Amino acid sequence: MAWQQKILRVNLSKGSCDIEPLNMEWAEAYLGSRGLGSKYLYEEMEPAVDALSTENKIIFATGPLTGTMASTSGRYTVVTKGALTGAIACSNSGGKFGGELKNAGYDMLIIEGKSDKPVYLHIEDDKVEICDAGDIWGKTVWETEDILAAKYGDPLMRFAGIGQAGETLCRYACVVNDKHRAAGRSGVGAVMGSKNLKTIAVRGTVGTPAASREVYQKINEINARMNDREGMARDGTLAMMDVTNGFGSLPTRNNRSVRFEGANKLNPEAMHTPNPNGHTNIVTNGACFGCTIGCGRICKIDPTHFSVKDRPEYQGASGGLEYETAYALGSACGVDDIDAATFAGFICNEYGMDPISLGGSIAAAMELFDIGAIDESTTGGIKLEFGNAEALCQIAELVGKGEGFGADVALGSKRLCEKYGHPDLSMTVKGQEFAAYDGRSMQGMGLAYATSNRGACHLRADPYEHDFDTTEIEGKAQVVAESQRLVAFMDSSGLCLFPAGCGWGTEDYCELVDLVCEGDWSTEARMVETGERIWNLEKLFNLKAGLGKKDDTLPKRILEEPADVGTGKGLVCRLDEMLPEYYAINGWDAEGVPTRDTLSRLGID
Amino acid sequence: MDISVTLFGGLRHYLPAGSSFNKCMIDVDEGSSLAALLQKIPVPSDKPYMVILNDEKVASDHFDEITIQGDDEVVLLPPIKGG
Numbered sequence A: 001m002a003w004q005q006k007i008l009r010v011n012l013s014k015g016s017c018d019i020e021p022l023n024m025e026w027a028e029a030y031l032g033s034r035g036l037g038s039k040y041l042y043e044e045m046e047p048a049v050d051a052l053s054t055e056n057k058i059i060f061a062t063g064p065l066t067g068t069m070a071s072t073s074g075r076y077t078v079v080t081k082g083a084l085t086g087a088i089a090c091s092n093s094g095g096k097f098g099g100e101l102k103n104a105g106y107d108m109l110i111i112e113g114k115s116d117k118p119v120y121l122h123i124e125d126d127k128v129e130i131c132d133a134g135d136i137w138g139k140t141v142w143e144t145e146d147i148l149a150a151k152y153g154d155p156l157m158r159f160a161g162i163g164q165a166g167e168t169l170c171r172y173a174c175v176v177n178d179k180h181r182a183a184g185r186s187g188v189g190a191v192m193g194s195k196n197l198k199t200i201a202v203r204g205t206v207g208t209p210a211a212s213r214e215v216y217q218k219i220n221e222i223n224a225r226m227n228d229r230e231g232m233a234r235d236g237t238l239a240m241m242d243v244t245n246g247f248g249s250l251p252t253r254n255n256r257s258v259r260f261e262g263a264n265k266l267n268p269e270a271m272h273t274p275n276p277n278g279h280t281n282i283v284t285n286g287a288c289f290g291c292t293i294g295c296g297r298i299c300k301i302d303p304t305h306f307s308v309k310d311r312p313e314y315q316g317a318s319g320g321l322e323y324e325t326a327y328a329l330g331s332a333c334g335v336d337d338i339d340a341a342t343f344a345g346f347i348c349n350e351y352g353m354d355p356i357s358l359g360g361s362i363a364a365a366m367e368l369f370d371i372g373a374i375d376e377s378t379t380g381g382i383k384l385e386f387g388n389a390e391a392l393c394q395i396a397e398l399v400g401k402g403e404g405f406g407a408d409v410a411l412g413s414k415r416l417c418e419k420y421g422h423p424d425l426s427m428t429v430k431g432q433e434f435a436a437y438d439g440r441s442m443q444g445m446g447l448a449y450a451t452s453n454r455g456a457c458h459l460r461a462d463p464y465e466h467d468f469d470t471t472e473i474e475g476k477a478q479v480v481a482e483s484q485r486l487v488a489f490m491d492s493s494g495l496c497l498f499p500a501g502c503g504w505g506t507e508d509y510c511e512l513v514d515l516v517c518e519g520d521w522s523t524e525a526r527m528v529e530t531g532e533r534i535w536n537l538e539k540l541f542n543l544k545a546g547l548g549k550k551d552d553t554l555p556k557r558i559l560e561e562p563a564d565v566g567t568g569k570g571l572v573c574r575l576d577e578m579l580p581e582y583y584a585i586n587g588w589d590a591e592g593v594p595t596r597d598t599l600s601r602l603g604i605d
Numbered sequence B: 001m002d003i004s005v006t007l008f009g010g011l012r013h014y015l016p017a018g019s020s021f022n023k024c025m026i027d028v029d030e031g032s033s034l035a036a037l038l039q040k041i042p043v044p045s046d047k048p049y050m051v052i053l054n055d056e057k058v059a060s061d062h063f064d065e066i067t068i069q070g071d072d073e074v075v076l077l078p079p080i081k082g083g
Ligand code: SF4
Pocket: A072, A073, A074, A094, A095, A286, A287, A288, A289, A291, A292, A293, A294, A295, A296, A496, A497, A498, A499
């Protein structure tokens, strides 16, 4: 049995820390991590509460496979109502924190209430204390980790916390663990900041529930089936940049174009090739707990680059550009300077911001600047033109600190564009900035963005193969709906999604869950039904929070302005044709509300 | 004539010896089809890829119909998932 069967509940208003049994009936229906965390949030909290109010809860949930020997088993999910979206937020992260929380004896940490002063949480197995954070409030994520690591003197202690962006309630503040891994999306860090909770320090010696030697041998056999890992280890997710640029689906300059002329300065080749100074951006790759892929980029900025020239603290190696960050801090802003984008990425990790939303928000601000809706008097003298790498770096730091025009960009693209009178320029769904795919040449991705329960997201469905195969919409609704269920299941297992592109099939996830959980999890039918149950529950949360069909949409640009080049040249996203079919496949009515029959089939009351 | 072919991601494994980071030149006869060019690139048949010819994707059922020109640029992309 891979669940610890224990929850740690911390009420910051009361100052209480209680250990409770895990609801195993729910675990059997919702598995763990994203699914089980969502079930607890849905049952315990009124979805209509303000995301930044005392009433919102924030849950750190591991899965049954988290902390086991299964490859990529370091994952955990932060579940809350998103500060950026007002929708359910399920933000997944790797690194080592998730495994440590599980090893401390907990499946889940539920945080409720609000402290009246800055605090942090210190967990060592069943010893749990809420500690004063007066001396770390106002510090960066990196400083906080260093100060507390030195205080406790335990190199194996792990941290998940916020930087200044979370403290100043930047709408897309994230929770950063292990210095450069993040539960990035939807503003989960702002929720933590609103509770005056700076960080969670955890050390676990209980271990993950023991399985037999036979089970571990089988896990090893399944790990060995992941036999196509080399490309991911060498190029990371950045390999996608050449694919989307060649295909014509790389969002560029706030989606004005779908191809970036500077992509070859941001791609894996650029990362691996020494620049004229002999400096190479990538140092090595990195891996989360127990991962046999190692897709992480560990990079260094050229010490002569303007961003770090007199700042030795940024000249060391740290988490570098992934595909999404290279898009958001690169092509979305028209910036082709790999060191500038890497610097802005470091700032995101240091101050605790989602780089996708930061880049999307800066891109929107650049377009506002371009059309004259804002000027240098608004930006504090910064020439916020597309392609201006120095402006990108300056704004990133201002957002992190919540200073000057950075406080406006910290609102996120939607609120920013509304504030300056051009809501159509916000490339968002449910207030969340697009990921690195354009929904005109990738029609399935357009549908996936529009229907994603947490706002625009590239990791809620798997339409890639179908989209790269055809721009025709036949079959897309089916592919999106079916893959949303599979991804929900995989996310709830405690494993990463990337093995599915490195040699594992969904049946390998199924087999692993079946190996470590009680009951029969071996069938595809149970996997699909569990995923569908999770998807419907998330949808119900959003409906109760006031989101509906009007929010299952895309920006006007994607629906009305044809793509300029590439495979999708001349196309707009045909969302209005796909959406009714998608609702019907899900067993939802014409307004996108799950029918009574659907809910009862899934056992949701 | 020599045609420039770029292989991205894991496909780089299959570049002929002596190629640069991700590019090689493939020699084909004048008037050759795209299909004939692709046959000369040593990517195993069980490795799927997308073909981009001069920045536009080409569907596999058109490989035979397209005649390669001397200044064409061919790019092979592996099918990868997002992240
Ligand atoms: S594949 Fe990458 S993101 Fe996933 S667990 Fe491994 S290193 Fe982490």
